[in-house]
Amino acid sequence: MTPGQNTTTGLRARKKRRTRDALLRVALELFTTQGYEQTTIDEITDAVEVSQRTFFRYFASKEEAAFAVVDMVENKFVDSLRARPADETPFEAMRNAVESAWDSVSEALDAVVPVELYMRTYLLIESTPALIAVHLRRTAELEEGIAQLIADREGLDVNTDPRPRVAVASFTGVMRVTGKIWGRGRVASVEALQEITRAYLDHLGPALAGNWRTPVCDKDRRPG
Amino acid sequence: MTPGQNTTTGLRARKKRRTRDALLRVALELFTTQGYEQTTIDEITDAVEVSQRTFFRYFASKEEAAFAVVDMVENKFVDSLRARPADETPFEAMRNAVESAWDSVSEALDAVVPVELYMRTYLLIESTPALIAVHLRRTAELEEGIAQLIADREGLDVNTDPRPRVAVASFTGVMRVTGKIWGRGRVASVEALQEITRAYLDHLGPALAGNWRTPVCDKDRRPG
DNA sequence: ACGTTAGTGTCAGCTACTGACAGTTGACAA
DNA sequence: TTGTCAACTGTCAGTAGCTGACACTAACGT
Numbered sequence: 001m002t003p004g005q006n007t008t009t010g011l012r013a014r015k016k017r018r019t020r021d022a023l024l025r026v027a028l029e030l031f032t033t034q035g036y037e038q039t040t041i042d043e044i045t046d047a048v049e050v051s052q053r054t055f056f057r058y059f060a061s062k063e064e065a066a067f068a069v070v071d072m073v074e075n076k077f078v079d080s081l082r083a084r085p086a087d088e089t090p091f092e093a094m095r096n097a098v099e100s101a102w103d104s105v106s107e108a109l110d111a112v113v114p115v116e117l118y119m120r121t122y123l124l125i126e127s128t129p130a131l132i133a134v135h136l137r138r139t140a141e142l143e144e145g146i147a148q149l150i151a152d153r154e155g156l157d158v159n160t161d162p163r164p165r166v167a168v169a170s171f172t173g174v175m176r177v178t179g180k181i182w183g184r185g186r187v188a189s190v191e192a193l194q195e196i197t198r199a200y201l202d203h204l205g206p207a208l209a210g211n212w213r214t215p216v217c218d219k220d221r222r223p224g
Numbered sequence: 225m226t227p228g229q230n231t232t233t234g235l236r237a238r239k240k241r242r243t244r245d246a247l248l249r250v251a252l253e254l255f256t257t258q259g260y261e262q263t264t265i266d267e268i269t270d271a272v273e274v275s276q277r278t279f280f281r282y283f284a285s286k287e288e289a290a291f292a293v294v295d296m297v298e299n300k301f302v303d304s305l306r307a308r309p310a311d312e313t314p315f316e317a318m319r320n321a322v323e324s325a326w327d328s329v330s331e332a333l334d335a336v337v338p339v340e341l342y343m344r345t346y347l348l349i350e351s352t353p354a355l356i357a358v359h360l361r362r363t364a365e366l367e368e369g370i371a372q373l374i375a376d377r378e379g380l381d382v383n384t385d386p387r388p389r390v391a392v393a394s395f396t397g398v399m400r401v402t403g404k405i406w407g408r409g410r411v412a413s414v415e416a417l418q419e420i421t422r423a424y425l426d427h428l429g430p431a432l433a434g435n436w437r438t439p440v441c442d443k444d445r446r447p448g
Numbered sequence: 449a450c451g452t453t454a455g456t457g458t459c460a461g462c463t464a465c466t467g468a469c470a471g472t473t474g475a476c477a478a
Numbered sequence: 479t480t481g482t483c484a485a486c487t488g489t490c491a492g493t494a495g496c497t498g499a500c501a502c503t504a505a506c507g508t
Contacts, residue, residue, distance in 0.1 A: 012454070012505050019455090040494065051457050056496065129361065136360035137353065236474050236485070243486090264463065275488050280465065 020058045022048045027065045032120040036128045076101045090150045106190040116188035123183045246272045251289045256344040260352045300325045314374045330414040340412035
């Protein structure tokens with residue numbers, strides 16, 4: 001109520017967010033510069049000037065901090081996918097979900113960390129055995145979730161019809177490759193990633209755009 | 225030289241093996257009965273009556289103990305694959321490698337742990353998040369190794385020709401499914417696993433038996 | 449203005465894991 | 479047989495990730 005006060009969120013919530021963001025930024029910065037396992041929680045909390053206990057109130061584990069940004073991006077995509085209209089084919093839906101998630105991803109991303117730091121984090125994950133393991137598990141779970149989502153859209157059962165899982169595996173496979181290419185590249189911007197992704201997804205489209213609402217897979221358009 | 229002495233290995237080596245086997249058996253027994261994370265190293269070493277330090281001289285980590293038997297089985301397969309004659313097709317080689325590895329697997333297995341305990345361990349791994357993560361990473365590494373092996377046999381480059389990785393992925397995919405089915409079943413014997421594996425691999429054969437030594441994939445027999 | 453409650457710090461403790469050093473015991477040669 | 483060497487093990491002390499309990503402070507609602 002007081003004039004001049006930012007009432008979008010209370011002071012308490014803003015403070016909380018600042019602490020979390022600071023912890024995340026410092027953690028990723030240290031992870032990427034001196035290595036994940038070489039970085040202790042104490043180093044992170046000392047730099048932010050909070051207690052170790054506080055770190056573990058924001059992140060259930062050291063690993064969770066490493067994946068926090070990746071997690072955020074993935075969630076944006078899933079949210080976006082859930083919002084796609086029902087008349088899109090599975091592939092259209094996934095592709096449009098990616099397409100329409102860019103803005104909110106970009107926004108949410110650099111509200112917390114520089115894009116370039118996100119890029120370095122991605123490279124770190126893929127080169128640290130302990131994080132690779134977690135990454136693979138997370139990816140498997142994410143794929144399962146998306147497959148379930150797609151199956152629901154199409155009124156199918158993931159366990160009897162292999163197409164949702166196959167389609168999702170192909171799609172996320174492409175996404176993983178584009179991520180790798182982006183990481184190897186020199187341009188650390190969301191736009192660069194966006195461009196690469198578009199180019200690669202263009203190749204995948206035709207092969208998966210088929211109509212799934214008939215019992216057998218045929219390449220005709222859906223009845224409507 | 226002394227009569228009555230088992231000279232296949234020295235007393236020292238035998239003692240060592242006994243300690244390791246005991247640690248492994250107890251570890252897996254405890255893991256599978258009360259859970260992986262609920263089991264401490266101390267519980268294991270107390271039961272075997274050695275110091276914690278000794279455990280870590282045999283196993284680099286708690287995880288390594290959980291995967292020791294799986295690791296052994298995988299190694300038997302890779303050794304077997306390496307020994308396949310060069311004139312077999314990739315799929316023939318992989319399949320025959322599995323086929324000819326059964327005996328040594330079976331032998332090596334129940335020299336250390338009951339097959340039924342191996343089965344329970346496999347189920348444990350697939351239901352413990354921390355172990356799932358490690359399992360996926362190990363599997364990825366194993367697949368990469370096998371793909372490299374296959375590529376070498378065929379004089380191909382894994383990075384330019386996708387067929388080795390694809391073939392291996394299909395093959396290990398089938399193996400994983402058979403493992404799951406076996407785990408869900410009631411018969412905890414190597415023979416049961418063998419039977420399931422044979423049945424499933426039979427379905428995969430024709431699709432992958434093509435000749436790879438021509439630049440383009442055709443389904444004819446090889447020239448030589 | 450005041451009680452409530454969320455967020456934090458402190459402390460004590462558990463578990464995985466490691467390095468250093470010392471004791472024991474099998475292997476092997478004299 | 480005996481003595482030396484090397485391997486295996488135990489003990490100890492310490493680090494790092496992580497958790498529960500409790501007390502304190504500051505934002506919040508009334």
